[in-house]
Amino acid sequence: MVSETKQERAIRKETFSSLFNESETLPELQFETPEEATGCIAALMRGFWKFVDDCVERELPQHTQTCAKGCSYCCSQPIFMDIFEAVACIYCMDNGDVATAFANGFPAWQNNFAPQQPVLWKALQEDKWDELGALTKKLTAPCPFLLNDECTCYKARPMVCRTWVSKKFRLLCRMNPSSIKYTLKSQDKVHDAYNRVLLHIATSFEIPLAAGGWTTLPLAYNSVDGNGVELLKHAIAKHITYSR
Ligand code: SF4
């Protein structure tokens, strides 16, 4: 993880405590440069990720989970990462392995994902979860952040990965990770906090939300207009280059 500025540290801490209390407002984002803007998003997300980890740990402490380093059956299915999480993830990671994994993994991931993207996006916007479930079964390419069965952005992985845990025999996930996944009791609380954070960022940057409240699908940059695209391009250009 890259080290934080003083302002980023303050935003992360304030975000973390505000998420436990709905009456507390999320920190105001102040920025003058693209670096400061992406830093603010990353700091908010870091606070949110800490909140998620806290919720998971309270409910299913790590020593009771069967998940372990090098176990990655669950990383070869569609991973929904909001565009702001992608910005934060890329901004936070100062690690050559992330760039290598992304460069190696992205082409296969995109070949698998791109043909399904329009239908997937439509099903998501229309809340057709059965359709979405059937479509996602066709998407089996490994996540572009996976390298040698390990997550290269583990500390900055998205909310869906943080809440995807199991307490059953690990090898069962090889057959169907979705059916083995532990269902968090605090799932609604986590999702509410997620929406709150995304809305706060979108409002701060005047980014319009797509139908259904989503800012975008993972790495589907074109569905966000305006500042969001520029911010993301900046964050990506800063940390990742990959050949098409
Ligand atoms: S959910 Fe299953 S596949 Fe994923 S890390 Fe945990 S045990 Fe491994």
Ligand code: SF4
């Ligand atoms: S971000 Fe990391 S944990 Fe999440 S699917 Fe990708 S490799 Fe797995």
